[in-house]
Amino acid sequence: MKGLTYTERAQFLVVVHDMGEGDEIPEACFQLLSKAESDVEAPWARSEPFAAERYLAARGATPKAAAANAAEFELSMRALYALATGERAQSFQDLADWIAKNVDGTP
Numbered sequence: 182m183k184g185l186t187y188t189e190r191a192q193f194l195v196v197v198h199d200m201g202e203g204d205e206i207p208e209a210c211f212q213l214l215s216k217a218e219s220d221v222e223a224p225w226a227r228s229e230p231f232a233a234e235r236y237l238a239a240r241g242a243t244p245k246a247a248a249a250n251a252a253e254f255e256l257s258m259r260a261l262y263a264l265a266t267g268e269r270a271q272s273f274q275d276l277a278d279w280i281a282k283n284v285d286g287t288p
Contacts, residue, residue, distance in 0.1 A: 187217045214260040218269075223259065225273045232273035233258075 185193070190213055198206050225232055233251035238244060258276045263269055265283065270276050281287040 187213065210264060211260055214263050215256055218259040218263065219256055221269075223255065223273075224269075224271050229273055236273070236277060 191210075194206060194210055194213065200206075201209070231251070233255035234244075234247045237247035237251060237254060242250065255273075255276075258280065259270055262276055262279050265279065270279075
């Protein structure tokens with residue numbers, strides 16, 4: 182038996198969204214999008230492979246911490262961006278702008 186596609190899994194989460202307890206369904210949505218994003222190379226992966234590292238360093242992370250956390254940070258932000266906007270980020274700047282507006286509160 183073949184597994185469900187991402188679309189089928191998302192449709193299931195829509196059907197059961199009222200049945201979850203606490204953050205169970207939002208967390209499942211985030212995990213689903215994280216997996217979907219990890220299967221697709223970021224559009225900037227070849228042109229700006231260290232964008233997340235530079236971003237984290239600019240926000241105060243040590244070079245070692247930025248390098249260690251860049252991949253997970255980028256993947257998480259790509260998933261959150263997709264959840265929030267309904268679209269995939271087309272550039273790392275899309276993520277940075279979204280974070281500035283929706284996390285940092287910059288107009």
